[in-house]
Each structure stands twice: as C-alpha cells, then as structure tokens.
Amino acid sequence: MRPALVLLLASLPALGAPVLHLVRPDSTFTQISTLDACTTFAGRTDAPECNPALFAGAKDAWVRFGAATVTDGDSVDTGKKFLFDSVSEEFLREMFDERAFVTAGANTAIDFRTPYFQLSYDPVTVTADVFVFNPAYPEVSMALVKTKRLGITSGTELWSEGTAKLSAGGTLFHYQRRQFLGEFALVDLATREVEELIIFENESGVGGDVGLAYQSGHAWVPDVSLLTKNIGTGFPSAEADRRSERKLRPVLVYETHSRVGVGKRWRSSWGGWGAELSAPFDGVFAAYYPDYLSLSGSYDLGGFEWMAGVARFQQVTGFRFSSKNTAVGIFFARSQPLGRFRDEAESSAGVQFGVTL
Amino acid sequence: MLSVLVGCQQKKYEKSPSAEVVDQLNARDYDAVIARIDPATTDTQQKFYLASAYAGRGMLDVFVLFPLLEMYLFNRPAMEWDDLSEVKDPYRRFLRRLNRRGAGDRQSRQELENEYVQRLRLRHKMDEEFPACPGVPAERIEVFRNEELRIVLIWEQAIRSDENIAYIYPIYPEGEWRQYENGVWRNRSQAETDCSFAYWERLNNRYQYYYALADAGVGRVDQEQDQAAPGGDSAPVQISAARAQNLVMEGLWHTYEAIPFLERLPVVPLAAHDDLTRAINLMMEVRQDPRLRERAEQSVVAWSLVSILSIYRTGFDITRSDTMKEMFCGFSLARVIDFYPVIRTRFRTLLDLYEVSEESSRTRNQLNGYFTQADQFLSESPEHLAEDVRAYQLDQFRDYQLRHCIDGG
Numbered sequence: 128m129r130p131a132l133v134l135l136l137a138s139l140p141a142l143g144a145p146v147l148h149l150v151r152p153d154s155t156f157t158q159i160s161t162l163d164a165c166t167t168f169a170g171r172t173d174a175p176e177c178n179p180a181l182f183a184g185a186k187d188a189w190v191r192f193g194a195a196t197v198t199d200g201d202s203v204d205t206g207k208k209f210l211f212d213s214v215s216e217e218f219l220r221e222m223f224d225e226r227a228f229v230t231a232g233a234n235t236a237i238d239f240r241t242p243y244f245q246l247s248y249d250p251v252t253v254t255a256d257v258f259v260f261n262p263a264y265p266e267v268s269m270a271l272v273k274t275k276r277l278g279i280t281s282g283t284e285l286w287s288e289g290t291a292k293l294s295a296g297g298t299l300f301h302y303q304r305r306q307f308l309g310e311f312a313l314v315d316l317a318t319r320e321v322e323e324l325i326i327f328e329n330e331s332g333v334g335g336d337v338g339l340a341y342q343s344g345h346a347w348v349p350d351v352s353l354l355t356k357n358i359g360t361g362f363p364s365a366e367a368d369r370r371s372e373r374k375l376r377p378v379l380v381y382e383t384h385s386r387v388g389v390g391k392r393w394r395s396s397w398g399g400w401g402a403e404l405s406a407p408f409d410g411v412f413a414a415y416y417p418d419y420l421s422l423s424g425s426y427d428l429g430g431f432e433w434m435a436g437v438a439r440f441q442q443v444t445g446f447r448f449s450s451k452n453t454a455v456g457i458f459f460a461r462s463q464p465l466g467r468f469r470d471e472a473e474s475s476a477g478v479q480f481g482v483t484l
Numbered sequence: 485m486l487s488v489l490v491g492c493q494q495k496k497y498e499k500s501p502s503a504e505v506v507d508q509l510n511a512r513d514y515d516a517v518i519a520r521i522d523p524a525t526t527d528t529q530q531k532f533y534l535a536s537a538y539a540g541r542g543m544l545d546v547f548v549l550f551p552l553l554e555m556y557l558f559n560r561p562a563m564e565w566d567d568l569s570e571v572k573d574p575y576r577r578f579l580r581r582l583n584r585r586g587a588g589d590r591q592s593r594q595e596l597e598n599e600y601v602q603r604l605r606l607r608h609k610m611d612e613e614f615p616a617c618p619g620v621p622a623e624r625i626e627v628f629r630n631e632e633l634r635i636v637l638i639w640e641q642a643i644r645s646d647e648n649i650a651y652i653y654p655i656y657p658e659g660e661w662r663q664y665e666n667g668v669w670r671n672r673s674q675a676e677t678d679c680s681f682a683y684w685e686r687l688n689n690r691y692q693y694y695y696a697l698a699d700a701g702v703g704r705v706d707q708e709q710d711q712a713a714p715g716g717d718s719a720p721v722q723i724s725a726a727r728a729q730n731l732v733m734e735g736l737w738h739t740y741e742a743i744p745f746l747e748r749l750p751v752v753p754l755a756a757h758d759d760l761t762r763a764i765n766l767m768m769e770v771r772q773d774p775r776l777r778e779r780a781e782q783s784v785v786a787w788s789l790v791s792i793l794s795i796y797r798t799g800f801d802i803t804r805s806d807t808m809k810e811m812f813c814g815f816s817l818a819r820v821i822d823f824y825p826v827i828r829t830r831f832r833t834l835l836d837l838y839e840v841s842e843e844s845s846r847t848r849n850q851l852n853g854y855f856t857q858a859d860q861f862l863s864e865s866p867e868h869l870a871e872d873v874r875a876y877q878l879d880q881f882r883d884y885q886l887r888h889c890i891d892g893g
Contacts, residue, residue, distance in 0.1 A: 466497055
C-alpha cells in the first residue's frame with residue numbers, strides 16, 4: 128500500500144500587498160521560466176539551484192557566470208522615467224491612472240561546480256517595488272532590497288532501490304542585505320533629503336536551503352520533492368505588514384518559505400519533457416499559499432529549451448539556446464504582482480545570459 | 485496501510501476594504517470614498533483617507549499641488565517666496581517674458597485712467613452744473629464763474645506740465661459782491677452769501693479733483709511712456725528703489741514672481757472650500773493618533789496654505805498680467821473678499837495647529853514664519869464683514885489701486 132499524503136487545509140485569509148517577483152536571489156533561467164516549479168527536474172545543470180537535493184546526481188565540474196534581468200516591460204519603462212526624467216505632471220497622472228505600482232528585479236551569479244560541492248556567488252540581486260497612492264496626499268510605499276550572497280551547495284543520496292532513490296541536499300550561504308521597506312509622503316521630499324527618508328537597513332548573517340528529492344525511476348510514478356529556502360535569513364515580513372494596504376512585502380523571495388513539488392521528466396528520441404506541480408508554503412511548511420500554486424512544463428531538444436510556468440497571478444514562458452559554453456535565455460511574462468490586492472497586470476520580457484567555462 | 489496526515493493552514497491575501505479605498509482614491513473617485521467611510525469612524529487611517537477624499541473633491545490633489553511640489557522638489561520652497569528670481573529653473577524664461585513691458589500695457593493703463601477719472605469726477609461732482617444762485621444778479625454770478633474758469637485753467641496747465649497742484653484763492657473785486665457797512669464788509673445779501681459758499685465749495689471740489697489727478701500722474705502718462713520705452717515692447721519694467729521699499733509693492737513683487745505657480749493653482753469655488761474645510765477638520769482629528777500625526781499636520785498645513793493661495797489667486801487675472809503693474813491693477817478685491825470667512829477659518833486652523841503642535845516638530849517650524857501674520861490678521865480683522873464695511877473696504881482699495889496704477893512712477 129502506498130503512503131497517502133493528505134493535506135488538511137485550514138483557511139486563514141489575510142489582507143495585504145505581498146509582491147510576487149520573477150527574479151530571486153540565485154535565480155536561473157529554469158527557475159524564472161518555471162516559476163520555481165522545477166524542484167524535481169533532476170539531471171539539469173542548474174538543478175541544484177532548483178533544489179539542492181538534486182546536486183546528488185551532479186558529476187561534472189565547471190565555472191558559470193550568469194545574469195538575469197527584466198529588461199523590458201511596463202514597470203521598467205516607468206522606472207526608467209522615474210529615475211532619469213524629470214517628474215512631470217503628465218507622468219504623475221500616468222502613474223496614478225495606469226501604473227501606480229512599479230516593480231523590477233535583476234540578479235547575477237557566478238557558480239563553481241565540482242563533483243562534491245558547488246560554490247555560488249551572487250554579487251547582487253535587486254528587487255524594487257514602488258507603489259504610489261492617494262493623490263490627495265500622495266504617499267510612496269517602497270520595498271527596495273539588495274542582497275549579496277556567497278553559498279556552498281552539496282547533496283547526497285540517502286537511499287536507493289532499483290531506479291528509485293531519495294536524496295538530500297543543502298545550501299549554506301552568507302548573505303548581506305540592504306533594504307528599505309517603508310513609506311513616505313511625496314511632500315516629504317520637499318523638506319527632507321532623500322537619504323533622510325529612505326534609510327537602508329543593513330543586515331547580514333548565515334542562512335540555508337534544505338531539500339529532499341524522491342525520484343521514482345518509474346515512468347508513471349511521479350517524483351516528489353520537499354524544499355525549504357532561506358532558513359534563518361530573518362527577512363522582515365510580518366503578517367501585519369503583509370496585511371497593510373500601505374506596505375509592500377516581497378513574498379517567496381527573501382523570507383523563509385517552502386515548496387512541495389510533484390513532477391516528472393520523460394526522455395525520448397523526440398527530446399526531453401518535464402512537468403511539475405509546485406505548492407508553496409509560508410515558513411517551514413507552515414501555511415499553504417493556494418494562490419501561488421504553480422504548474423510548469425519543459426521541453427528540450429539538443430541546445431534548445433522551452434519552458435513555461437503558470438500560476439494564478441503569474442504566467443511565464445522562456446526559450447533558451449545553449450552551446451557548449453554559452454546559453455542565452457529569453458523569457459516573456461505576464462504577472463499581477465500584487466495578486467488580488469490590485470488588478471494591475473505587468474507584461475515584461477527578460478534575458479538570462481550564462482557562460483560556462 | 486501507512487497514512488501520513490499533514491495539517492497546515494491555508495493563506496490567501498484577499499483585497500481588503502482599505503485597499504479598495506486606496507484604489508478609489510487613485511482613480512480619483514472621491515465621492516465613492518466619501519460614501520464608503522463613516523466620518524465618525526474611530527479608525528484614524530480610514531479617517532485619513534476620508535479627509536484625503538474631501539481634499540480631492542475640494543480640488544486639491546497631487547495634480548493641483550504639482551506646481552507646489554515641483555517648486556519644492558526642483559526649486560526653492562514656493563511658500564517662502566524668497567528671491568525666486570535667482571533660481572535657475574524653467575520659470576526664468578517665463579519671468580523674463582513677464583519682465584518685458586506687455587503690448588497691452590498702455591491700453592490697460594488707459595482703461596484704468598478712465599475709470600479713475602470717472603470715479604473722481606463723480607466724487608468731486610465735476611459734472612454738476614454751475615450753482616443757479618437764485619436772487620443773485622447775473623453779473624455777480626459771472627464773476628464767480630470766470631474766477632473758477634481761470635483757476636481751473638491754471639490747474640490743468642499744471643497737470644500738463646507736471647507741476648504741483650496748489651490751492652489758489654479766488655480773487656473777487658470786493659466792490660462787486662460785498663459792501664462796507666458799519667465798519668465791516670458784508671455780503672450784499674443772504675442769497676449772495678449762499679452763492680459764494682456754493683462756488684467756494686465747488687472750487688474746492690475741483691481742487692481735490694485736480695490734486696488727485698496730478699497725484700496719480702494723469703495727463704503725463706503718454707509722455708513718460710514714450711520716454712521710458714523708446715524701444716517699444718522690449719523695454720524692461722523699471723522699479724525704483726524707493727518703490728521697492730514699499731510694503732505693498734514688495735508683496736506684489738513676490739506675487740508677480742510666483743505667477744507661474746499661481747496661474748496653475750485652481751480657482752476653487754466657494755462650495756469646494758467647504759470640502760476642504762471638512763478635510764482639514766478631519767485631519768485635525770487624525771493628528772490625535774501619534775502614528776499619523778506628522779502626516780496629518782503636514783496635510784493641514786499644505787491644504788490650508790494652498791487654499792489661501794488659491795483664494796488670493798482668484799483676485800488676479802493672470803492671463804492679462806504681462807507686467808507687474810497689470811497684475812496689481814487687475815487685482816479684484818471683490819472676488820477675494822467673498823472668501824473672507826474661509827480665509828479666517830484657514831488662519832484660525834493654522835494658529836490652532838501651531839498652538840497644539842509639539843515644540844520641536846516640523847509643523848511648528850514650518851508655521852513659525854506665518855504665526856505672526858496669521859495672528860495679526862485674526863486680531864485686527866472682524867469676525868464678519870458687515871455689508872457697509874465690505875463696501876467701504878472695496879471702495880478704499882479701488883481708489884488706492886487706481887491711484888497707483890495710473891501713477892507712472
């Protein structure tokens with residue numbers, strides 16, 4: 128008899144403005160294009176970033192440089208105007224009428240892989256969320272987070288029987304984080320310096336990701352994974368702040384969160400196929416986010432890969448072309464970063480470059 | 485059978501009523517917010533939003549406040565109104581244009597001069613007929629008339645040649661209208677006494693009239709303008725040092741410099757000021773909450789000051805203010821005086837806020853510069869303007885205005 132996994136769900140509705148992001152620390156093309164629903168995708172070079180337990184199957188060694196950024200999109204355009212152009216009355220109207228919320232993200236990564244461990248250095252990951260509200264007394268809510276991480280990932284096989292195996296892995300990383308999560312009135316800019324209004328907090332410490340992966344080895348039995356990320360990073364994301372309509376808090380990015388993944392990969396002479404259903408949780412499997420449940424699909428043939436991720440508020444598809452040493456990925460996304468909080472949808476495009484030595 | 489039961493909570497982020505209010509505010513659907521939030525709510529954040537909605541409906545939102553923000557952000561604080569002419573900003577070009585004598589200056593001046601002359605003629609009864617003086621011989625009356633004509637001619641000549649107007653005593657051949665009786669000169673009759681008084685009064689009125697004309701420079705305008713602006717429209721307006729010392733002109737200069745800002749302020753109708761009053765009063769309640777105190781106080785200050793400025797702005801026809809003089813001369817106190825109760829309410833609120841704000845707060849610092857003016861205004865002005873007081877003030881101001889507008893100095 129097979130074990131039955133039954134989830135008893137208790138509803139805890141909350142109110143607020145958690146912000147969804149495509150780009151996260153250490154994000155790879157696969158993670159972005161599948162909305163992180165890749166925790167069972169074993170055998171890929173970037174599998175350990177999806178789930179450190181998948182490191183157990185890695186045998187190669189290389190050095191890889193990568194960077195991902197959303198290079199085009201409504202928010203990006205608005206953000207560019209905001210930063211580099213004078214704030215005109217027309218622009219303000221545009222912000223209130225069409226784009227009160229602006230979001231952007233980018234990351235970089237350098238990875239060094241050996242058969243025993245993987246060193247990852249993420250010099251900078253940036254997410255920026257800005258929400259302007261209340262035209263009668265304009266206020267600006269911001270969540271600006273910049274992180275730098277140096278981590279080591281490894282994994283091992285715990286059990287195997289025939290083609291089935293259970294593996295575990297972990298990433299231990301040191302992080303430095305600068306963040307501003309707050310609000311100020313636009314008129315405050317008149318009487319105060321920006322440095323007085325936007326005071327960055329500096330935090331640093333050691334955090335970790337832990338993962339388990341069960342690979343059935345059977346064509347019709349799915350693989351299952353458990354993953355907890357950002358343990359011990361202490362990102363300030365109190366429930367009360369997430370409930371507030373005045374505050375922005377990135378969700379499933381910096382704070383401790385978990386995933387249960389159920390997926391499968393098939394390989395044939397026509398290429399490789401994969402799919403995963405990934406259920407995210409707050410904390411260490413503390414509260415399930417049904418709205419952020421994501422489904423991914425992938426197909427690869429030779430140096431070409433296609434991936435797609437679908438969730439209630441995020442849809443993304445990406446193509447990657449790889450040669451022996453380089454990979455260029457392009458992804459297109461449509462997202463509603465504030466979820467139910469705001470109907471505003473964001474269309475964006477991004478690129479991910481990778482060079483493997 | 486092995487069963488694993490895993491219990492966990494489910495977490496959804498639903499859109500909160502507050503978030504809907506924020507959306508409605510962003511969509512500038514202020515009526516919906518006003519209908520949605522109970523003014524008696526104890527939730528200060530909701531009250532803050534309600535106050536914002538009233539302010540928005542009262543025509544004060546970020547788009548209206550943008551010129552103010554723009555000056556704050558990119559220039560100097562407009563509220564200080566200090567030496568904006570030095571600021572290198574987009575307004576400089578605008579100011580340069582304003583500093584050139586406008587094409588409509590002469591026409592405008594002629595209109596003002598005509599109005600002034602009309603008011604003087606009416607006040608000094610210049611268009612009345614000669615007194616009839618019944619019972620007085622015609623030849624005697626002719627003496628009075630001829631003497632008046634002679635003196636008036638001198639005054640008219642004085643005005644044309646830009647000389648001072650001095651009172652000239654009439655010279656009558658005494659034998660013609662008086663006789664010596666019992667050691668004293670007497671008028672020949674009571675009718676002649678009355679007649680001489682009537683003509684004296686008439687001459688005195690004419691003196692006042694011509695004095696006022698000379699004082700305002702009527703009659704020498706064209707000549708001065710021709711000298712002052714040989715180059716036509718491009719000659720800059722010259723403001724003498726003495727005049728710059730004048731308090732009124734100083735205020736005008738500040739106003740003039742602030743035209744780019746003023747012209748973008750809304751002309752808020754009286755009814756909309758009621759909404760602003762509600763908004764400001766609600767914010768005064770919101771400030772009881774320490775979390776929102778500073779924002780509430782800043783709103784009260786900004787809305788009150790912009791409200792006062794918008795009222796001030798209603799007095800000016802900015803579109804016709806090519807020169808500072810045109811701006812001043814086109815100022816209509818009548819339009820502003822309708823808002824007298826609102827102005828008092830705003831000053832009263834600012835004073836109240838000053839008194840309750842904390843000693844070292846930003847609000848207190850911001851209001852320091854206005855406290856004396858507001859206090860002085862409130863203590864020296866009546867609570868309500870009676871109709872006759874209002875009419876008197878308007879009349880006095882118009883006189884003052886015309887006198888300075890016609891004066892070419």
